[in-house]
Amino acid sequence: METRSRYLLIFSSLILFVVYFFPLWWISLEAPQYPEGIKMYIWVNQITGESENTIQNINILNHYIGMQYIEPDSIPELTYFPWVIAALIGTGLLVALLNNSKMALVWVSLLTILSILGLYDFYMWEYNYGHNLDPKAPIQVEGQAYQPPFLGTKWLLNFKATSWPHLGGLALFLSVIFGNLLWFTELRKKKA
Amino acid sequence: MKKVYQWFLAIIATSALITACGDGDSKSKKSTASNFNDAASKVYVAPGEHDEFYAFMSGGFSGQLTVYGLPSGRLFRRIPVFSQDGEKGYGYSEESKPLLETSYGFVPWDDSHHPELSQTDGTPDGRWIFINGNNTPRIARIDLTTFETVEILEIPNSGGNHSSPFITENSEYLVAGTRFSVPIPQKDVSIEDYKNSFQGSLTFVSVEKESGDMDIAFQILVPGFDYDLAHSGKGPSHGWTFFTCYNTEQANTMLEAEASQNDKDFIAAVNWKKAEEYIAAGNFTEMPADYRDNSVDHSTQIATSKKMTSVRVLNPAECPGLIYYLPTPKSPHGVDVDPTGEYIVGAGKLSADLTVHSFSNMMKAIDAKDFEKEIDGIPVLKYESVVAGVVKQPGLGPLHTEFDGQGNAYTSFFISSEVVKWKVGTWEVLDRIPTYYSIGHLMIPGGDSKNPWGKYLVALNKITKDRYLPTGPELAHSAQLIDISGEKMQMLLDFPTDGEPHYAQGIAADVVAPNSVKIFRLEDNKHPRAVKSESEARVVREADGVHVYMSSIRSHFAPDNIEGIKQGETVWFHVTNLEQDWDTPHGFAVMGANNAELLIMPGATRTLKWVANKVGVYPFYCTDFCSALHQEMQGYMRVSPASANVPLTATLGGRSFDTQ
Numbered sequence: 077m078e079t080r081s082r083y084l085l086i087f088s089s090l091i092l093f094v095v096y097f098f099p100l101w102w103i104s105l106e107a108p109q110y111p112e113g114i115k116m117y118i119w120v121n122q123i124t125g126e127s128e129n130t131i132q133n134i135n136i137l138n139h140y141i142g143m144q145y146i147e148p149d150s151i152p153e154l155t156y157f158p159w160v161i162a163a164l165i166g167t168g169l170l171v172a173l174l175n176n177s178k179m180a181l182v183w184v185s186l187l188t189i190l191s192i193l194g195l196y197d198f199y200m201w202e203y204n205y206g207h208n209l210d211p212k213a214p215i216q217v218e219g220q221a222y223q224p225p226f227l228g229t230k231w232l233l234n235f236k237a238t239s240w241p242h243l244g245g246l247a248l249f250l251s252v253i254f255g256n257l258l259w260f261t262e263l264r265k266k267k268a
Numbered sequence: 269m270k271k272v273y274q275w276f277l278a279i280i281a282t283s284a285l286i287t288a289c290g291d292g293d294s295k296s297k298k299s300t301a302s303n304f305n306d307a308a309s310k311v312y313v314a315p316g317e318h319d320e321f322y323a324f325m326s327g328g329f330s331g332q333l334t335v336y337g338l339p340s341g342r343l344f345r346r347i348p349v350f351s352q353d354g355e356k357g358y359g360y361s362e363e364s365k366p367l368l369e370t371s372y373g374f375v376p377w378d379d380s381h382h383p384e385l386s387q388t389d390g391t392p393d394g395r396w397i398f399i400n401g402n403n404t405p406r407i408a409r410i411d412l413t414t415f416e417t418v419e420i421l422e423i424p425n426s427g428g429n430h431s432s433p434f435i436t437e438n439s440e441y442l443v444a445g446t447r448f449s450v451p452i453p454q455k456d457v458s459i460e461d462y463k464n465s466f467q468g469s470l471t472f473v474s475v476e477k478e479s480g481d482m483d484i485a486f487q488i489l490v491p492g493f494d495y496d497l498a499h500s501g502k503g504p505s506h507g508w509t510f511f512t513c514y515n516t517e518q519a520n521t522m523l524e525a526e527a528s529q530n531d532k533d534f535i536a537a538v539n540w541k542k543a544e545e546y547i548a549a550g551n552f553t554e555m556p557a558d559y560r561d562n563s564v565d566h567s568t569q570i571a572t573s574k575k576m577t578s579v580r581v582l583n584p585a586e587c588p589g590l591i592y593y594l595p596t597p598k599s600p601h602g603v604d605v606d607p608t609g610e611y612i613v614g615a616g617k618l619s620a621d622l623t624v625h626s627f628s629n630m631m632k633a634i635d636a637k638d639f640e641k642e643i644d645g646i647p648v649l650k651y652e653s654v655v656a657g658v659v660k661q662p663g664l665g666p667l668h669t670e671f672d673g674q675g676n677a678y679t680s681f682f683i684s685s686e687v688v689k690w691k692v693g694t695w696e697v698l699d700r701i702p703t704y705y706s707i708g709h710l711m712i713p714g715g716d717s718k719n720p721w722g723k724y725l726v727a728l729n730k731i732t733k734d735r736y737l738p739t740g741p742e743l744a745h746s747a748q749l750i751d752i753s754g755e756k757m758q759m760l761l762d763f764p765t766d767g768e769p770h771y772a773q774g775i776a777a778d779v780v781a782p783n784s785v786k787i788f789r790l791e792d793n794k795h796p797r798a799v800k801s802e803s804e805a806r807v808v809r810e811a812d813g814v815h816v817y818m819s820s821i822r823s824h825f826a827p828d829n830i831e832g833i834k835q836g837e838t839v840w841f842h843v844t845n846l847e848q849d850w851d852t853p854h855g856f857a858v859m860g861a862n863n864a865e866l867l868i869m870p871g872a873t874r875t876l877k878w879v880a881n882k883v884g885v886y887p888f889y890c891t892d893f894c895s896a897l898h899q900e901m902q903g904y905m906r907v908s909p910a911s912a913n914v915p916l917t918a919t920l921g922g923r924s925f926d927t928q
Contacts, residue, residue: 112850129848132849140895140896214897214900215896
């Protein structure tokens, strides 16, 4: 395995530590009567808000339109995702230590697939929250779904919802990018 | 005939002209709108912008305290203090009722005169504001993180708590002097025996540094004059408090004439550090007294009324050096100490001049024993030895003085209805501006402290007449905002006030605003009848009635259907607002309640007592528009005959709550 590849592999593994210290994603809701805005952070292991009461306050808003309550305790991903990341870091470093090119490429593939699955999972949670509405909801607008945007800004009734990756999400993105550079460094080596 | 006709025309023309001039005259007396082009921009606070200062104005006979913004003159809040307020359930909810307890029982009204901000190093620090109750002597403390009354201390051995609270420079003490002397202790005595049997008292109330808790530290018994106003010293004069007194004639009837005879009355200078020494040395009498100390527990928000039974009393005759009298012309009203602490302005309200005493002169006179005479063991200093200067004929009826921190003083003149600006030290009059009408107190933010914010002055006028659209015989009192940042004072704004604002205090908004609480944390709510979630809601029949442990959150009460109440029973609604978002109070009102509504802030619990007088079904609902489904926030309670067998139930939607 190329020295350059080993560095890439080590970087790609270590940068994943960032997700334990910063959220993966943030979603903000803006409306005139919320001058300070409502901000929600999605972490690898929890969902938090700008204040300790943000989730309760979002849930109170959501109950008018019949969205499910956001209950972090009932989202299993928040329990096992930290372990998935830990496993990726551990195996990544191990492969770098073993200096095995084939295993490295397998690791990169795994990292990429898991990341895409993670994003898809996140998208599906958003889809479910936005579409799975209580038929007895007090406010029902025909044809209106409340799925927050995946990236960017979207109007949900009176709220302007914005969603972007946070530092944790960026770290994950960088990990995937740098990891996939291995394909170039390692395959070029093979050709040579 | 033609001549007569011409004469007739001439007379009509002349009288028309005179009328027109007269009209013009009366308009030019007041400022017309055209003078105010630049004033308008000075008071304009754009939508969404904040004012630069808070102004706290006493409510006078409303018993409350109002909060305004300056320079806009916008009213933000009316804080209930001494009077019940149905809007907030203040004095009606079980939690707040004990605040209004006194040794005379429940007293749900008072006459509040002088707000006073807490100070650190002679500067308003924005922690608390205190205000006196004049009628049934009391002092209240308002917490400026919540803008709520959190303590009311009754002052025993007092009548008319007017010269109060006037704080010392590090909030060591508040003071309370008797405007109306009374027999101390109270007894059945002929009013004619005033001179022998009536006394005044000067009370010093300590303020605990961290909690703000007030206690009566000591009282000084003084001759039976009327102790009118006060201010505490600062800088070099820190350690002293000055009280004006009138009625040194000691009249007990027809005071308007009888109490205006002496050429000079007094300012009493009290050395409270000396008083502390006498107390420490045990040189006091423990006197039985009956008064109440009512305070709100921070974690439960429940007020309790504590019965107090004695006070420590100092007798000036046995405590040399404790008090001196400074002769001051003609029934002095306000006594104001300049920011340097050197000058003490005595406003002899029936005098043509304004007298200013010097603190350093006073100290020299005390050292030299420059005494004119003694009254009941209190030395009277020689006027010539203490006076620093006289502002000659500045106006009529001087009442109060505040300072701008630039060496200028501003005195209100009730009779000539004006504010006069004069120079401290040279005593020359610099400027004057009329007020509409008959100004009492005036206020510059921090204007009685070491560090005034000398930008605006508020004139608090006693008479309003034609200043606003008429509202029948009863009119709002009027405040006027004056720009004092330039050499000439400039009138900026009129605005109506609530009750009668006697004194006011102002403070830079950025000292107070950042500490303002948005919600009460539900987790920190230690109210014994609180519910922390809907699942804790329940109904319990106890010896004193049925206790409903209810929660409110957008947009329902839990429970919202209650059955099984028996006629004649008392129902106690303990409502906890589970909200934890900014500006989400819920109200609670029940048909036929003999008290008021509850207005419950996020995270707080309040209790309403309701008696089931009649059989029937009673709606209850949220009174404070809380959400899009506020109108749906309602419920029912069923009252059955005492003999009926309706079981006690409490439900919400399909859920049942515990009942016992």
